[in-house]
Amino acid sequence: MGLIDENGFRTDAMESFRELNEKRPRRPELAWNGVESNEFGTDEFMKWCELVGTKPYLALNFGTGTLDEALAWLEYCNSAKDTYYANLRRKYGRDKPYNSKYWALGNETWGPWQVEQMTKEDYAKKAYQWAKALKLVDPSIVLILCGETGHSEWDFYTLKECVRFDLHGLSGSTTSSLIDMHSIHVYTASNDPVKNAIAPRSAERTIEICAGLIDLARIQNNVPATVPRQTICFDEWNVWDPARAIGEKGAEERYTLSDALAVAIWLNVFIRQSKHVGMANIAQSVNVISPVMTTKDGLIKQTTWWPLLLFCKYMRGWTVATHVSCATYEGITEPAWLAAANDTPWLDVSATVSKHGFLSMCTVNAHRTESCEVDAEGVKPANGEVEVYEITGESWDATNMEGSEKVGIKESKWDGSGTYKFPAFSITMLRWKC
Numbered sequence: 001m002g003l004i005d006e007n008g009f010r011t012d013a014m015e016s017f018r019e020l021n022e023k024r025p026r027r028p029e030l031a032w033n034g035v036e037s038n039e040f041g042t043d044e045f046m047k048w049c050e051l052v053g054t055k056p057y058l059a060l061n062f063g064t065g066t067l068d069e070a071l072a073w074l075e076y077c078n079s080a081k082d083t084y085y086a087n088l089r090r091k092y093g094r095d096k097p098y099n100s101k102y103w104a105l106g107n108e109t110w111g112p113w114q115v116e117q118m119t120k121e122d123y124a125k126k127a128y129q130w131a132k133a134l135k136l137v138d139p140s141i142v143l144i145l146c147g148e149t150g151h152s153e154w155d156f157y158t159l160k161e162c163v164r165f166d167l168h169g170l171s172g173s174t175t176s177s178l179i180d181m182h183s184i185h186v187y188t189a190s191n192d193p194v195k196n197a198i199a200p201r202s203a204e205r206t207i208e209i210c211a212g213l214i215d216l217a218r219i220q221n222n223v224p225a226t227v228p229r230q231t232i233c234f235d236e237w238n239v240w241d242p243a244r245a246i247g248e249k250g251a252e253e254r255y256t257l258s259d260a261l262a263v264a265i266w267l268n269v270f271i272r273q274s275k276h277v278g279m280a281n282i283a284q285s286v287n288v289i290s291p292v293m294t295t296k297d298g299l300i301k302q303t304t305w306w307p308l309l310l311f312c313k314y315m316r317g318w319t320v321a322t323h324v325s326c327a328t329y330e331g332i333t334e335p336a337w338l339a340a341a342n343d344t345p346w347l348d349v350s351a352t353v354s355k356h357g358f359l360s361m362c363t364v365n366a367h368r369t370e371s372c373e374v375d376a377e378g379v380k381p382a383n384g385e386v387e388v389y390e391i392t393g394e395s396w397d398a399t400n401m402e403g404s405e406k407v408g409i410k411e412s413k414w415d416g417s418g419t420y421k422f423p424a425f426s427i428t429m430l431r432w433k434c
Contacts, residue, residue, distance in 0.1 A: 058102070067129075143181075150186070163214065184232060211273075252287060254401045257397070267308070271350035310429050318353050329367075371421050381416045390423065391408070
């Protein structure tokens with residue numbers, strides 16, 4: 001434990017970086033009106049990714065940054081050549097390239113809060129030219145176009161202008177593209193627990209519309225089938241009410257059982273729409289609108305942690321098509337257009353089958369007071385046993401923030417016969433060997 005600091009980082013590794021006396025100038029942080037100390041830089045982030053077991057995803061500065069800076073950063077991270085920034089990485093203690101795969105061409109550059117907010121015309125022109133230069137340095141990277149909501153004029157225009165067939169820009173390749181993904185950001189929230197829980201169904205329609213815009217751009221620009229179809233990078237999603245958890249004040253949400261149901265439906269949507277979604281990232285990881293909160297005494301796993309855990313552990317492999325026939329929520333939705341654009345059944349379901357032959361099915365019952373009993377046709381566990389993971393609570397507004405875990409996972413077994421009753425306002429995962 002003596003080699004680990006309070007943030008979980010190796011103190012000996014951190015000291016070795018400090019010995020290099022890297023230049024760490026403090027700069028104004030204009031996005032959140034703060035100060036960027038630069039104490040946690042590229043090398044620390046890459047080390048953190050390695051320790052956690054995840055892959056880095058870096059966003060290029062399209063506001064105050066330049067193309068030269070972007071090319072330098074890419075060279076520093078990924079180049080094995082005998083060039084200045086690759087050698088600077090070696091000087092700072094990292095011989096082999098990091099080979100960072102995912103690079104975003106800016107982030108929310110359409111937003112009025114951005115330094116150098118762009119029009120869709122200005123952004124599309126700049127993004128395309130940067131993409132050409134970046135793929136000259138490293139053609140293996142995945143470049144992600146900065147989208148908006150997935151169903152806006154910005155999305156339509158930037159896709160049409162940037163998803164092209166460009167032999168010159170890719171040195172004659174007929175099987176690759178300058179743009180590989182299109183990012184969209186959506187947050188859902190409502191003060192009404194049921195509206196809040198089912199709001200992520202709007203993301204399903206958003207994904208379908210955006211996928212159609214990608215196809216439309218490819219059709220209009222005569223992109224051949226030899227070029228892999230671009231996918232959606234849903235790199236910001238979550239339950240977040242900015243009026244309740246103000247960004248400038250830390251955006252610390254106190255998540256409820258209703259929010260846990262919403263996160264489970266978000267994840268169901270991504271499973272059902274997996275053919276269109278190349279990446280989906282909850283925003284954020286710790287403290288800021290996050291499933292995990294740190295305190296001086298330890299860690300709090302919020303209500304939303306538990307559906308994330310179940311999906312990360314078990315919803316792997318291939319998507320299994322599901323068909324739901326049940327009563328439907330018929331009230332006002334949030335957003336309002338959801339009621340007309342997509343179905344809102346009380347039961348929201350997705351399923352996967354793993355390479356080891358385990359079928360996992362997640363069902364959210366969004367009805368506050370009524371359970372739902374269904375026939376179990378098709379549930380035929382090879383060993384006669386179904387694992388049951390259930391998430392619910394005493395009330396829709398139950399949280400885990402008061403020093404006790406009021407919302408968690410209850411595990412049990414079922415033989416798979418007869419009917420199964422999904423409790424009111426709950427998340428249930430059924431898992432069995434096929």
